[in-house]
Amino acid sequence: MLQQQEVGRLVVPISMKEAINEFSNWRQFKVKGNTVKGYDREIRNFCLFLRNPDIVKVTLNDVMDYLNGVIELGWDPNSLMPRCMALRKFFEYLRLRGFTTLNEELIPIPRKQYKIPRVADEENYKKLIEIIPAESHDPRHIRNMVIINLLWDTGARNGELLSINIADVDLEKKKALIRTEKNRGSRPFREIFWTEETNQNLKKWMDKREALGNKVTFKDPEALFLSLVSCQAGQRLSVKGVGELLRRYANRAGIPYINAHAFRHHMGHDIINQGGSTADVMNILGHASVASSSIYTMMTNVELENRYRTFKGN
The missing domain is CATH 1.10.443.10 (Intergrase catalytic core)
Known part of the structure; x- marks a missing residue:
């Protein structure tokens, strides 16, 4: 569990790694296991990109730099949607816990690019x-x-x-x-x-x-x-x-x-x-x-x- 002190809505900053652990533990009671693993993986990749900062220090610019970096590395643009959804859920959870963090609504959800599906014949x-x-x-x-x-x-x-x-x-x-x-x-x-x-x-x-x-x-x-x-x-x-x-x-x-x-x-x-x-x-x-x-x-x-x-x- 997170070690934190709360006075009203004021919460002592914790590392992103600690927050991810609690989020995943909480999330497993709401959704199926594969979804928990997927969200956990995407958020940890973001954490690695930022080198495990305090959660209150994460900004929208950090998110945009990460997403742009993913595209520059050659990832499919459609892979951005699950990454953004995971980050939104994560920061929503932190906000509900009382942390003063990035507003999850500011994280964009890219439009899915339709592609002709691969069909076996x-x-x-x-x-x-x-x-x-x-x-x-x-x-x-x-x-x-x-x-x-x-x-x-x-x-x-x-x-x-x-x-x-x-x-x-x-x-x-x-x-x-x-x-x-x-x-x-x-x-x-x-x-x-x-x-x-x-x-x-x-x-x-x-x-x-x-x-x-x-x-x-x-x-x-x-x-x-x-x-x-x-x-x-x-x-x-x-x-x-x-x-x-x-x-x-x-x-x-x-x-x-x-x-x-x-x-x-x-x-x-x-x-x-x-x-x-x-x-x-x-x-x-x-x-x-x-x-x-x-x-x-x-x-x-x-x-x-x-x-x-x-x-x-x-």
Whole structure:
């Protein structure tokens, strides 16, 4: 806890590092763990930039210098929004605690720059799975194959897929119960479904996982997908770990990098192309509202051209 003395609204200055620790401890009771970690990371980066000043000495110019520095280093301009949101929440918390600090409302929230989302297609999906030895007994290949299969079949978020426990899986009905990441309030859980081919690969992984468990002690025995890296073996596989395996396979297959979210965009787009509604997209992908699903109704350039040619007749 912070060591401080208060007289009315007068608070003795403390270091930013101390304030971040208390903010994160308080924040964990309000939002999910990943959000706490994200905010904590962004605020600590700012703290490092300023070399851990007293919180009352932080100015708006400090914030603007930091944001400009991020852009100069080549970061995506869209990365500024979560940084600014984290800083706003942090300084709002300090103000409510009684500290005389920077007014959080002065921290700008940059407009998001729209970009055409990266969408996985069937050709690149096939190239990805073809690069994995089909008859391999290497547990990494077996695990990675079914992860890619599930991303393609379900459109689940990376973190949702990795949250699955063994007890959540129903191989007979080819489905699982997952914890929805961004709709925890009204719909904290939802079911995902997959194909028979994926089911066979999943069974193969679960058998291999059980065999491994007879030889080593898992640090996270409930997790479906485990890290197999020596220093982290037996722990639940991380989001970063999936990103790395996708990047590695994409490089080997000679295709552009496909992140986990590209599979999600494919699923949403495919549902609409098959005649589904935005409500179908919302329910299958676990969106909080139909508005979040509307992006998938947008046509790609090729689809737009084809529709135009149909209307014009040439």
